[in-house]
Amino acid sequence: MKERIAIYPFTRELSSFILYKDQLKNYELVFAITPRGWDKFEDQKDRFAKIVLDEDTFYLNQCINYVDVLLLCKPILNVDLSLYENIIKLAKINGVKVVYVEELEALLINRIQNNWECLKSHEIVEVKRQEQSSIEVPVISVIGIGENCEKWDVQLGLRDFFLKKGYKVSLISNNKLLKLFGASIFPPVINSTEYKFEQQVGAINSYIKKVELMDSPDLIIIGVPGGIMRYNRYVHNGFGYAPFLVSNAFIPDITVVSLYCGYYEKEQLEEIKRTCLYKLGVNANYFHISSKVSQYNLESKQIDYFSIDQNYVNELVEKNSINGAFFNINKEPKEVFQRILEELHHNIPVM
Template sequence: MYKLLVYPFTMEDSCITKYCNMLQDYELTSLVCLEGAYENGRAAGEFDGVETDLVITDDFNMEIDKCDVVLLLDKNFNELKDTYIKRINTAMAKNKIVMTNKMIYDFYLKEFSCNKNIRILDNIQEAGENFFTYDKRMSQPDIPVVTVMSMGENCNKFEAQLDLRKKFQDKGYKVLQFGTKDYCDLYGFIKIPSFLMSKDISIDKKIYMFNYYINKEVLKDDYDVIILGVAGGLLPVNRYVTNYFGEIPLVVSSALNIDINVLCLYHNNEIKVENLYECREFGKGRLGCFTDYYYMSDRQFRISYDHNIEYIILDRKYCINNIPIIEDETLKFCHVLDTDIKDSMLNSLVEELEENVALV
């Protein structure tokens, strides 16, 4: 069991502490924020509602001796490259393993020689001829496909993926899962392939490549279900915040027949049943499947005067007191903070597949 330090920890990645019992082969021992950050000195449970003895600190040098592995996130990396280099060098000097994404990994290698203790967290596939056939035929997996999409970034999408993983595994199903965070591997599943985010590959090639890739992965074991976290938002917010015009959801839904889609929404205590039906019909036209499952976040966003998007994590008590009530026979709705209703919705999702598809 490896002891894990997370740096820099922010409220946005509180899922790491909330779901720390799902980490595979890792024990979460240290949460280190940026120097002087809001989180410094606060209990980790303040952000996720989980009882824990972990206290967030900005003292990296003190915490580094408690861990075996440093998970280096890319929050503020572009503004703090020198700080990141210092943190990596400190970990290297103490013979710690550093796990990070390709952007930080490549930048570090430009400055320093390769070190076996720094490891890349990414799913990089060679985009060669093997990823699509010349006649461009596609085939569909013979097991159900469940997707998790969202209206935009920072919408508790990864939490929904972890909740689904736990529910299916608790019921004894073998899950083939691809997620949206760099650190999916720590939870035992795979990050979505990086070619989906490439700017140098056309949409039609991405569709054929992704279809080939998923079918290839399905053959590696006797899986019962595929769970796909889909990066990016489903549609633009406005002409400045485009969510890449929903490209990745379009690629995934074009490459695969989706059996069930879960849509993550920003917190909105005024949302109505008719609003969700509008989403349902939009999903049918855009994705080729109805979206009957909705997972509401504890987050909202606002657009600044210079057209940048800013994400806000709402007060936990406020959210719990303002969860909208959606009562409908067709639509299934839960809030990330309402554990009972959430569990009921996830049970309904599994039961729907069990009734309509022969899960073995």
């Protein structure tokens, strides 16, 4: 029997939990809770009805009685412990298990109970220099221009499309939330400073091969962590090291690049393609226009992210499509996904 799970705080970045709730492996999503004064998703009433509710309604109606697991997430904006205090107390009183993302571990360090679970990767792979194993099934790589550009939405959308077509799909990602959807999570070696570059690449390649042998999939979708390009001299996205590392561990058949919302001149697009080809060794085949825009904050020297109205996103998809194969995950992406399927068809047996 699936456990009933509630998410807090629920934000637009977590919308895929609702859109692909049927893909949750051992959980049934019952509530997505928004803090007081936050976005109430009025524009998504039809899609999110009966799941999204504000914090006060959750408390007033004693909805905690219908929850087995509480998932604590970290929003893009900076928050402190006070945001979580009340709901943590409520979960403790009612014996509700708490699962939390790794990014909250330091913040919650003095509140963590024995029955709590941190979403981490516990995979162990042998780190050694070796010849890389070839992956015998088609691979779709999903990479991003930077952080918070909806890569995980694209990964889940692609998987959903191919699953509904009858294919067996393995998803490998560095996003720990995808663990709840049954995805395989890259081992910690991906972030380790203890090993040489070639050892890390070998370990990642071994892990991908391990997933292939264990799952026997028709297709593997790999979510590549990090951003491929430096934003500016203050925000460098790790200089694209993580995508460079992971992309050296396998050869994709198709690469999807997720971009921030905007219109991309042909010259800009060519620069992105060159970066993908000469830095990562991949051809950028398709482009996803996310609903996020990024803006550099001069005061904090950090990136602020904002959501854009879906109608405007749709317009930009159409405008950008002059220069390439563009889509948005919320604007009927099936036509593009069907093209991807047809490109891969000679590698995927007919079911």
